Amino acid sequence: MQITPTPLKGLFQIEPDVFGDARGKFVEIFRESRYDAAGIDKPFVQDNFSWSVRGTLRGLHYQLARPQGKLVMVVKGTVFDVAVDIRQGSPTFGQWYGVELSDSNMRQLYIPPGFAHGFCVLSEDAGFLYKCTDVYSPPDERGILWNDPALAIAWPVKTPLLSAKDQAYKCLADMRTELPRYESR
Template sequence: MNVQVTPLTGVLLITPKVFGDTRGFFLETFQTERYAEIGISAPFVQDNHSRSARGVLRGLHYQIERPQGKLVMVTKGSVFDVAVDIRKNSPTFGQWFGAELNDENHHQLYVPPGFAHGFCVLSDQADFLYKCTEFYAPDLERSIIWNDPDIAINWPLESPSLSARDAQAPCLKDLPPAELF
């Protein structure tokens, strides 16, 4: 597997080794020992699968008190995936990293606790899978507005389809300090 260290400490872009021939392909999406060697050793406790249509943007989400690390990938279609550093004392606080994840490049993004995460769908439909290091707790979930001018994510779409909650999320600068890491 190939691991690309990103400008955000702890965020990794991973390309698993793909074994393919005329019949199709095989790849390992996770293997405890190999991922521990690259610094992903927290146990995963929950796997999730979402399907979204073109133009849907989900995020920027994070969870307080019980923050989640996420290992994300796309099994069908294409998304632009983003991690935002929301660790108050980090030198990269408020900065983002984004990458296209799709069913051809098989990239995975590891987003550790202390980051907000979101993605937008570039294909007609996308199946998005993610492993989480902490259980989902709806009462602890928080959001940052997708187009926060201070973060200035270069999303590859202008008018995304958003949930009501995501459309009304606050900017990073308006979050109470207790809701950051």
């Protein structure tokens, strides 16, 4: 397994070892000691799974008082996955990182607390797995508008399928009072 830091502090791209033969493939998707060694040391307390059709865009989501770190991967299909640093005071505030996650590359992304997260489905459908460091807390749920011009995310879809909630989110500049703070540790 190769765990690589991205240009955004705390955000890691993970390339698990994939073992394949005529029967299919096997991949270890989580071993606590390997993630601890890379600095991903928060316990995961909730697992989520979503199934979405082509063109769906979910995000950009975050929780304020109970922020979630997320270890994400695709178990079927292909998505373009995005993490945005929304930590006030961070040297990379407002910057985003995007990567293709698929059932063929088995790549993972660790998104630390304090980042907004979203993805769009590029394949006919996609099964998406999340391991979270805190439980879902409806009162803490927040979001940033997926196509905020200031973020300029290079989404590979122009007219995505969106929930009413995702369509109604505000731009990052309008959320200044509802953003996490950066801790430089």
